[in-house]
Amino acid sequence: MPELTDEHSSNRAIHFDNQFLSLPEHFYTRLNPQGLTTPVFASVNHKLAAELGLPDDLDQNANFLKAMSGNALLEGSEPIAMKYTGHQFGYYNPDLGDGRGLLLGEQIDRQGRRWDWHLKGAGLTPYSRQGDGRAVLRSSIREYLCGEAMHHLGIASTRALCVVASREKVYREKPETGAMLLRIASTHIRFGHFEYCYYRKDEAGLRHLADHVILTHFPQWQDLPDKYERLLRNAIQRTATMIAKWQAVGFCHGVMNTDNMSILGDTFDFGPFAFLDDFQANYICNRTDTGGRYAFNNQPNIGLWNCQCLAQAMLPLLGTHSDGEQIAIRLLKEYEPAFQMAIVKAFRAKLGLQSEQENDHQLIQSLLNLMHANKVDYTRFFRNLCEFHSTQEHGDLRDHFVDREAFDIWSQQYGQRLANEPIDRPTRESMMLQSNPKFILRNYLAQRAIERAEKGDFSEIGRLLTLLQAPFDEHEGFAAYTASPPDDSKGIALSCSS
Ligand code: AMP
Ligand code: MG
Numbered sequence: 001m002p003e004l005t006d007e008h009s010s011n012r013a014i015h016f017d018n019q020f021l022s023l024p025e026h027f028y029t030r031l032n033p034q035g036l037t038t039p040v041f042a043s044v045n046h047k048l049a050a051e052l053g054l055p056d057d058l059d060q061n062a063n064f065l066k067a068m069s070g071n072a073l074l075e076g077s078e079p080i081a082m083k084y085t086g087h088q089f090g091y092y093n094p095d096l097g098d099g100r101g102l103l104l105g106e107q108i109d110r111q112g113r114r115w116d117w118h119l120k121g122a123g124l125t126p127y128s129r130q131g132d133g134r135a136v137l138r139s140s141i142r143e144y145l146c147g148e149a150m151h152h153l154g155i156a157s158t159r160a161l162c163v164v165a166s167r168e169k170v171y172r173e174k175p176e177t178g179a180m181l182l183r184i185a186s187t188h189i190r191f192g193h194f195e196y197c198y199y200r201k202d203e204a205g206l207r208h209l210a211d212h213v214i215l216t217h218f219p220q221w222q223d224l225p226d227k228y229e230r231l232l233r234n235a236i237q238r239t240a241t242m243i244a245k246w247q248a249v250g251f252c253h254g255v256m257n258t259d260n261m262s263i264l265g266d267t268f269d270f271g272p273f274a275f276l277d278d279f280q281a282n283y284i285c286n287r288t289d290t291g292g293r294y295a296f297n298n299q300p301n302i303g304l305w306n307c308q309c310l311a312q313a314m315l316p317l318l319g320t321h322s323d324g325e326q327i328a329i330r331l332l333k334e335y336e337p338a339f340q341m342a343i344v345k346a347f348r349a350k351l352g353l354q355s356e357q358e359n360d361h362q363l364i365q366s367l368l369n370l371m372h373a374n375k376v377d378y379t380r381f382f383r384n385l386c387e388f389h390s391t392q393e394h395g396d397l398r399d400h401f402v403d404r405e406a407f408d409i410w411s412q413q414y415g416q417r418l419a420n421e422p423i424d425r426p427t428r429e430s431m432m433l434q435s436n437p438k439f440i441l442r443n444y445l446a447q448r449a450i451e452r453a454e455k456g457d458f459s460e461i462g463r464l465l466t467l468l469q470a471p472f473d474e475h476e477g478f479a480a481y482t483a484s485p486p487d488d489s490k491g492i493a494l495s496c497s498s
Contacts, residue, residue, distance in 0.1 A: 014054070016076035016105035017114070019216050023208050027193075028080040033070030033102055034123025034133065036178055041065060042137065042163040042453055043144060043461045047469055048184060049161060053110045058162070067104075068182050069164045070122045077105040077117070081125035085199060086192030086259030087309055089293055094199060096192060096259050097127025100134060103188055106216075114216055116188045117161075121180040134170045137163070137177035138450045139498035141461060142441075143270040144181060145449070149441040149468040150267050155245045156238065157267035158185035163461070165453065172497045177454055185266060189213055191235075191310040192259035198313035210317055213263055228317040231263075233331050236307045238265025240335045243303040244342030248350060249437065250276035250378040252296045254286035255496060258309045272494035275440040277485050278375040281368065287493040304335045349435035350382055351414070352428035354421055363410075363417060370410055374401040377484045382436040386429050390415030437471035438482055444489035445481060 020028065044059040058064050066072035073079065081098040088096075101120040108114055120143075121135030140163045150157035161182040168178035189209070197206035210228055214221050218234070221227040242265050246253065252274045253260075253267070260269040274285035281297040289295075294302060311328040318324035347364045348356070371381065381400045388394060394411060401407040421428065441464070449460035467475055475481075484490075 014074060014076065015108050017108050018078045018105050019212065020080065020103060020106065021078060023212055024205060026083065028082050029126050030078070030080050031102070031125060032073065032079055033119055035071035036069045036164060036166040036168055036180055038167040039065055039069030039071065039164045042141065042165040042179065042458045043465065044162045045148065045160060045465070048159050052107065052115060065164065068162050069180055070119060074104065079104050081127055082188060083127065083196060084190055084192040084259055085196040086190065086257055088257040088259070092199065095129060098125055099128040099131045114186065116185045118183040118185065118188055119180055120183055121178070132170065134178050135181060136170050136172055136498065137165050137179040137453055140179040140181040141450050141453060142446050145441050145446060145461070145464055145468060146270045146273060148465060149471065152469050152471055153249050153437055155249065155267060156242050156265055158183050160184060185262065186264050187213070187217065187262060189263045190259050191261040191263065191306055194310055194313040195258060203316045206316055217264065228314060229327055229331065232311060232314050233334065235263055235265060235310055236331055236335050237338045239303050239307055240338035241265070241342040242267060243300050244339050244346060246299060247343055248346035250279065252276065252283055252285040253299065254289070254294055256294050256299065256302045256306060258306050261306050271496055271498050274443055276378045277442060277490060279371040279378040280375065281372045285493055287495045300339055307332060307335055349431065352432040353417065354423050363413060367410055370401065370406055374403055376400045379437060379440050380482065380484060383438050386432040386436055389425065390418050434472050438474065439467040439471040441468060442485060443492045444485040447489065
């Protein structure tokens with residue numbers, strides 16, 4: 001068993017089982033990370049470490065720091081850069097792959113779960129194109145915090161075990177601090193891996209890849225005649241559900257290219273993402289997305305578009321020519337109902353509605369229209385709504401709206417709707433408090449943690465991590481972290497240059 005720890009630390013092992021290496025060699029390139037000089041931990045995610053069965057003193061562990069900064073290999077690690085392709089902003093790009101990250105290995109934890117360990121910022125690879133193979137501290141902190149935020153909001157997501165900072169300079173729009181991030185995911189296989197096989201007309205490779213995902217994640221399907229159909233259906237359903245949850249929490253991904261879509265439906269690759277502050281349905285968080293392809297309210301459509309790319313790539317596995325197409329069309333038709341079911345469920349929970357009624361959809365839509373027209377802070381409003389009393393004045397809630405009379409009309413409808421509910425007010429309130437987070441990763445909060453970290457003070461990362469790992473809790477004394485952004489930090493749009 002490979003050992004992570006040095007002689008001074010508790011003696012626990014990581015068990016790697018690197019199944020991706022069983023795929024044909026054109027799927028990857030073996031290479032070692034290029035280490036960062038002067039590495040220090042900016043943060044270690046102790047909560048995730050415990051879930052993975054790792055020691056709780058990782059931040060004190062010199063061997064671990066060496067491995068997480070690309071200066072040593074963990075025993076059992078066999079690093080590779082993965083080859084994949086994908087559609088970026090609607091256009092197929094055959095030249096993608098891990099350009100700055102390496103899959104270090106696949107950990108099997110004590111519960112038998114499989115976790116990819118991926119070191120992001122680990123240097124040049126054959127797929128780096130014009131890039132430098134590096135990651136900067138700014139983006140690494142954003143990804144680190146956002147993965148935790150999503151996971152603890154109940155949204156499937158990759159996470160990260162640690163961020164390592166350094167004194168190395170990495171050039172983006174200006175000189176920045178070089179860093180590495182250790183990303184943990186059930187898989188790093190993307191829609192783009194399937195597209196890679198399809199566009200090189202490699203049916204055998206496609207079959208290998210699909211069989212590999214089934215073997216590692218759905219072994220119970222291995223001998224079923226419709227196993228590939230199940231794999232595609234699973235990806236479609238999970239993608240639809242994931243995006244419904246993004247919409248309900250106000251998360252804008254920013255770069256929904258098919259190389260950033262996980263075959264297991266995890267939120268994947270955090271770049272210029274944003275949680276909405278003021279609700280703007282057509283908000284574009286990515287400065288380079290001038291056409292608004294990945295605008296907030298277009299995410300559900302793009303999710304389907306991406307699933308179409310995946311379905312097309314999997315066609316050769318689904319049956320003979322026209323049969324396969326029929327199956328793909330039938331499965332793609334399941335996207336919309338899966339999305340609708342998940343979003344209505346999420347919004348019912350946000351509004352505290354336990355029963356289902358036909359015009360719930362309308363009640364939700366009219367609220368969102370009002371919030372858009374009045375630029376209402378999305379998270380603060382829903383958190384305040386938890387205290388709604390149908391029989392009392394709701395001054396605080398009204399104050400979210402410029403057009404208070406319009407809100408009064410809606411709140412009257414809402415009050416009537418609540419009157420038909422079987423649950424009492426306290427029960428509803430506690431249910432709503434578990435569905436409407438108090439803490440989200442607002443861009444200005446992330447920015448503050450980044451600015452301090454760039455000066456060597458990592459404490460703000462830890463504070464945010466604690467809040468985001470329990471986003472529905474009250475956290476007395478942290479009210480300032482629920483504030484809408486100051487005017488000069490509103491609607492920050494970020495670019496892809498991470
Ligand atoms: P992303 O926008 O992070 O999803 O990356 C898209 C593609 O560009 C992937 O193939 C990445 O590996 C590659 N890439 C992004 N940044 C860099 C970089 N600094 N160096 C090398 N490759 C990069
Ligand atoms: Mg990517």
